[in-house]
Amino acid sequence: MGRLFYFFYQYRAFFTFLALEFCAAWLIVRNNQYQSTKFFNSSNRLAANIIGTAQGVREYFSLRKINVELAEENARLRTRLEQRNQSLYHLDVREIDDPGIINRFDFVSAKVIDNSTGRFKNYITINKGSLDGIAPGMAAISTAGAVGKVKSVSGHYAVLISLLNTGEFTSSVIKRTNHFGSINWNGKDPRYSQLNFIPRHAHPVVGDTVVTSGYNAVFPQGILIGVIAEVGLGPEAQFYDLKVKLAQDFSSLAFVEIIRNNLMAERDSLEQATIGPPK
Structure with a gap:
């Protein structure tokens, strides 16, 4: 405390000068209209900038919560939209009253907590599991497009097989021509995958959408x-060599939605009873 008093005493002339300068400035502002207006305009701008900066900092730290809320809301909206779409079919656009058809798909939002893109077989870990209704075999998508499917689950977590997995094959179709094939990553560039088994008479072109x-x-x-x-096609090749730019940038994947197909068990049991289990 003594050092503090000594500091102020040692520089008393300087602090007296500052006090007098402040008083002089205040008297000028108070007694002159022009200076008063300029001062208050400047102080208002400064205060607004400080408040805006503080608000920006608060908003930055609340982005995580906002992103989670938006992901959950997006999943709810997808569920409602899918229910609406399933309630109509395109023969006579007749209404379907079967709740199993109308509620065929449910969507559960989840946050990505681990992800890899640099291996031949990449996986994604999310923060939702069996307690949230997630089970192996369910599809995973993002706001950009397809991501992968659930491989294994625990109570609170699930591991997804990424589309960036050389052992994963996804049934796909060229939207313009309706020719179907299989998406399979070759383990090279994580931005691209390969579309296989498109016949040479299909005539795909660069820019065609794959879904x-x-x-x-x-x-x-x-x-x-x-x-x-x-687009590539050898002279004697029966199928095209197609390189597909993936819609999802897996290096920036933050949230996914797990699609719960409520009719999956019925379809699987029927197909297995008819054609046998997959080999």
């Missing part, structure tokens, strides 16, 4: 996968 076919019980029909970036 899920809906031919299996995992993905609904029409989920965006990507856009054809390169």
Whole structure:
């Protein structure tokens, strides 16, 4: 405390000068209209900038909560939209009253807590599990497009097989021509995948959209996968060599939605009873 008093005493002339300067400035502002207006305009701008900066800092730290809320709201809206779409079909646009059809798909939002893109077989971990109704075999999508499918679950977590997995094949279709094939990553560039088994008479072109076919019980029909970036066809080849630019940038994946197909068990049991289990 003594050092503080000594400091002020040692520089008393300087602090006296500052006090007099402040008083002089205040008297000028108080007794002159022009200076008063300029001062208060400047102080208002300064205060507004400080308040805006503080608000920006608060908003930045609240972004995580906002993103979670938006992801959950997006999942709810997808569920409602899918229920509406399933309640109509395109023969006579007749209404369907079967709740199993209308409520065929449910969507559960989840946050990505682990992700890899640099391996041959990449996986994604999310913060939702069996307690949230998630089970192996369910599809995972993002706001951009298809992501993968659930491989294993615990009570609070699930591990997804990413589309960036050399062992994962996703039934797909070229939207313009309706020719179907299979998306399979070759383990090289995580921005691109390969579309296989498109016959030479299909005539795909760069820019064609590739979506899920809906031919299996995992993905609904029409989920965006990507856009054809390169088209190749050998002289004697029966199938095209197609390079697809993936819609989802897996290096920035933060949230996913898990699609729960409420008719999956019925379809699987019927197909197994008819054609036998997959080999």
